[in-house]
Amino acid sequence: MFAEIQVHDFSQETLFERLRKDADTNHKGNVGAIVTFTGLVRDNNQSGRIEGIELEHYPEMTQAALEKLVQETSLRFSLRSAGVVHRVGRLLNDEQIVWVGCAAAHRQAAFDGASFLMDMLKQSVPLWKKELNQGESIWVKPKASDDDAALKWLK
Amino acid sequence: MKITIKTFAQTREITKTPSLELDVEEKATVASVMAKLQERDENWSLALDTSVLTACNHQLCEKDMVLCDGDEVAFFPPVTGG
Numbered sequence: 001m002f003a004e005i006q007v008h009d010f011s012q013e014t015l016f017e018r019l020r021k022d023a024d025t026n027h028k029g030n031v032g033a034i035v036t037f038t039g040l041v042r043d044n045n046q047s048g049r050i051e052g053i054e055l056e057h058y059p060e061m062t063q064a065a066l067e068k069l070v071q072e073t074s075l076r077f078s079l080r081s082a083g084v085v086h087r088v089g090r091l092l093n094d095e096q097i098v099w100v101g102c103a104a105a106h107r108q109a110a111f112d113g114a115s116f117l118m119d120m121l122k123q124s125v126p127l128w129k130k131e132l133n134q135g136e137s138i139w140v141k142p143k144a145s146d147d148d149a150a151l152k153w154l155k
Numbered sequence: 156m157k158i159t160i161k162t163f164a165q166t167r168e169i170t171k172t173p174s175l176e177l178d179v180e181e182k183a184t185v186a187s188v189m190a191k192l193q194e195r196d197e198n199w200s201l202a203l204d205t206s207v208l209t210a211c212n213h214q215l216c217e218k219d220m221v222l223c224d225g226d227e228v229a230f231f232p233p234v235t236g237g
Contacts, residue, residue, distance in 0.1 A: 039237055055236065056163060056164050057163075057236075058161070058163050058210075058213075058229060058231065060213050061210060061213035061214075061229070064213050064214075065213075086236060086237075097237070098236070098237055118237055121236060121237050122234065122235070122236060122237040123234065124215065124234070125234060125236055126163065126210070126229075126231060126234055126236075127234055127235065127236025127237070128163065128164035128165075128231070128232065128234060128235050128236070129235045129236065130164075139164060139165050139232070139235075140235045141235070142233040142234070142235055146237075
């Protein structure tokens with residue numbers, strides 16, 4: 001398992017191989033599914049075009065919260081491995097923000113694990129986005145749809 | 156006893172105070188510390204509204220949590236990562 005916060009960009013291929021190797025360490029031959037998700041910076045919001053975003057975090061707490069979430073996801077869905085990488089700092093449109101990978105014996109657990117990890121990340125991990133446009137910056141407000149997505153796992 | 160306060164995102168911008176040391180009474184709670192800070196000025200009063208989240212020693216906590224000497228208490232808005 002791995003959970004990392006970083007400024008620099010990441011390679012999906014490298015992270016996929018890292019996840020696969022980790023899953024194979026204790027479960028070789030019994031890893032039937034790997035699901036990965038990559039979040040990107042859109043070039044617009046509800047009000048129009050933006051130039052990029054800036055992500056702030058609470059270093060000590062963000063790292064601990066991500067590690068805890070990966071462990072919880074792994075246990076909940078009996079994963080063979082799970083990993084997450086989240087970037088912070090200034091990101092331009094189309095850049096990669098976040099990567100999540102879940103390896104499991106069967107596909108449903110891998111899909112569910114990746115979905116759960118992203119839904120809960122948006123609720124419990126201290127990261128804040130600011131949208132940048134023409135020298136101005138506006139904090140992103142939490143979405144009700146994100147709350148609903150997290151709540152469905154509690155039912 | 157002494158505690159450390161930290162703020163992030165809008166809460167930091169409104170209070171213009173990323174970090175400060177605060178003397179509080181024994182058995183102070185997160186809520187009593189919030190009330191004490193809100194008395195400081197309008198900015199603190201505005202920043203520590205009902206939507207603010209609280210953490211103690213890097214874990215989300217409830218506002219009735221009793222604090223200990225040396226604790227790090229953080230105030231920040233709902234998160235928006237991902």
